[in-house]
Amino acid sequence: MSLQQSLISPTANPELEKALRDRVDRHAAIAGGLGELEPLAVRLGLVQNTLTPRFRDPVLALFAADHGLVVDSIGHQWGRSTREQAQLALQNRLPVSVFARIQGLQLAVVDCGIAETLNPHAKLLSRKIAHGTRNARVGPAMSLEQAHAGVRVGMEIADKLAGNVLACAGMGQGSAESAALVLSRLMNMPVRDFVISGPDMRQDELAHLLAVLQGAQARHREVQDPMEVLAAFGGFEIAVMVGAMLVSASKRHLIIVDGISACAALKIAARIATPVTDYAVFCRSHVHRGLDEALALFHASALLELGMDSVDGTGAALAWPMIRSAAALLTDLQEPSEPGVSTNTISPAPAEPQASHSLPARAL
Numbered sequence: 241m242s243l244q245q246s247l248i249s250p251t252a253n254p255e256l257e258k259a260l261r262d263r264v265d266r267h268a269a270i271a272g273g274l275g276e277l278e279p280l281a282v283r284l285g286l287v288q289n290t291l292t293p294r295f296r297d298p299v300l301a302l303f304a305a306d307h308g309l310v311v312d313s314i315g316h317q318w319g320r321s322t323r324e325q326a327q328l329a330l331q332n333r334l335p336v337s338v339f340a341r342i343q344g345l346q347l348a349v350v351d352c353g354i355a356e357t358l359n360p361h362a363k364l365l366s367r368k369i370a371h372g373t374r375n376a377r378v379g380p381a382m383s384l385e386q387a388h389a390g391v392r393v394g395m396e397i398a399d400k401l402a403g404n405v406l407a408c409a410g411m412g413q414g415s416a417e418s419a420a421l422v423l424s425r426l427m428n429m430p431v432r433d434f435v436i437s438g439p440d441m442r443q444d445e446l447a448h449l450l451a452v453l454q455g456a457q458a459r460h461r462e463v464q465d466p467m468e469v470l471a472a473f474g475g476f477e478i479a480v481m482v483g484a485m486l487v488s489a490s491k492r493h494l495i496i497v498d499g500i501s502a503c504a505a506l507k508i509a510a511r512i513a514t515p516v517t518d519y520a521v522f523c524r525s526h527v528h529r530g531l532d533e534a535l536a537l538f539h540a541s542a543l544l545e546l547g548m549d550s551v552d553g554t555g556a557a558l559a560w561p562m563i564r565s566a567a568a569l570l571t572d573l574q575e576p577s578e579p580g581v582s583t584n585t586i587s588p589a590p591a592e593p594q595a596s597h598s599l600p601a602r603a604l
Contacts, residue, residue, distance in 0.1 A: 251286040251518040280566040297403025303477035305353035306372030307414030315414035322412040339557035353476030376456040387471040394483025409553030410501025419504035421473035434530040466511040481505035489516040498523040499552030503534040523555035
């Protein structure tokens with residue numbers, strides 16, 4: 241699979257980075273340092289290629305799908321079906337829904353492949369690839385054609401978004417286990433590293449989980465290509481997030497990554513176009529140790545560490561005010577002076593390209 245990687249530009253810009261750091265340092269000299277907000281502000285300026293990053297119409301998308309692996313009695317998080325979780329989110333009965341609303345994030349639940357049918361809702365995007373994946377332990381979770389279809393769906397979603405911020409989180413029974421299989425194969429690391437929840441995890445549960453996942457790995461031991469790995473182990477929500485991340489990066493939009501499923505999608509997207517990771521910041525909604533390993537793959541840490549055990553996306557909603565505050569350091573504070581490089585010396589951000597031009601379907 242080939243793709244013109246130059247169509248997603250790296251954010252590296254030494255001149256702009258120096259100007260951003262100088263601006264942050266001038267504010268710190270007056271009001272004191274603001275810790276992690278300062279490098280985050282610089283990062284946001286580089287993402288938008290400007291000294292004054294501004295955000296509009298941010299979206300928090302919960303990409304939901306079912307997974308065939310759950311027939312082996314794994315992945316039953318909180319004892320609720322994927323459909324029930326999605327309905328709770330749509331009905332504002334999950335904390336993530338409330339937090340998104342009060343923080344000014346537009347919540348969307350994307351049905352990428354929920355086994356059951358959801359009633360129409362204003363916040364629901366019905367983009368079902370199929371009614372759940374197959375069991376990766378006995379065959380490919382999806383066909384290669386379905387994997388490509390999922391990526392194209394994600395590209396279409398990101399292309400139609402009015403804003404320039406997309407927070408991505410996965411939802412569904414078996415989603416974390418599917419992501420663990422994807423990351424394990426892509427990184428050639430033991431799947432155990434991505435599924436251990438912590439020291440209190442029951443050993444009999446871990447043994448059963450590893451037996452199922454290692455059985456899936458053995459079934460597809462020869463698979464290495466990123467899209468084939470996605471088809472063998474992945475969920476439809478991962479496939480759709482891959483496409484959404486690629487288009488978001490091509491338009492220099494900020495990508496907020498929350499949870500191991502979103503990390504798996506970003507890793508696949510990075511195998512297609514490496515610079516996509518330049519546009520990502522990371523959040524977490526739970527303390528699962530497998531997520532520690534997933535974040536370490538990107539040499540990243542979560543913006544906030546709150547010790548939660550909640551639905552993915554919750555951390556993104558809570559971190560959004562921090563991201564806005566970091567941008568405000570550059571855009572809203574009165575400048576005492578502008579020595580050195582001025583705003584006029586920095587090349588303006590390029591016009592946002594259309595996804596159909598940036599990432600042609602033929603490349604997928």
